[in-house]
Amino acid sequence: MNKDSKEEPHFFNRAFVAKEVGVKPTTIKHWEREINYIDRHINRSRNGGKRLYSRANVEQFLEVKRLLEDERLSVEEVASYFKKGFFKANETKQAQSDLDKKTEAQLLLKGAINKLEKLKELL
Numbered sequence: 001m002n003k004d005s006k007e008e009p010h011f012f013n014r015a016f017v018a019k020e021v022g023v024k025p026t027t028i029k030h031w032e033r034e035i036n037y038i039d040r041h042i043n044r045s046r047n048g049g050k051r052l053y054s055r056a057n058v059e060q061f062l063e064v065k066r067l068l069e070d071e072r073l074s075v076e077e078v079a080s081y082f083k084k085g086f087f088k089a090n091e092t093k094q095a096q097s098d099l100d101k102k103t104e105a106q107l108l109l110k111g112a113i114n115k116l117e118k119l120k121e122l123l
Contacts, residue, residue, distance in 0.1 A: 014029065034079060038082070
């Protein structure tokens with residue numbers, strides 16, 4: 001395994017997403033609560049129940065920002081926009097769910113590999 005490779009993680013915390021979108025983390029939390037149609041991944045076992053967001057979620061938040069700033073829609077109008085399905089992320093909900101499960105398994109496997117590599121170094 002190449003330690004120098006900078007592979008992008010599959011899930012991101014709220015602070016990272018906020019930085020990518022160009023808003024404060026509290027804004028992401030507010031949008032998530034008010035819009036209700038942004039699916040996120042809650043990893044209860046590995047991240048202390050914190051919300052994790054996929055690349056598709058980042059795209060959704062970028063769209064929220066665009067609608068609010070460029071189109072001058074209200075948060076309620078943006079929620080309606082998402083509810084009616086006008087915004088389609090790259091994957092369907094089922095495909096995203098499958099991707100989330102696969103990605104979580106990959107993260108667990110990478111963690112196990114890292115632990116095994118450290119054990120190998122100790123031997």
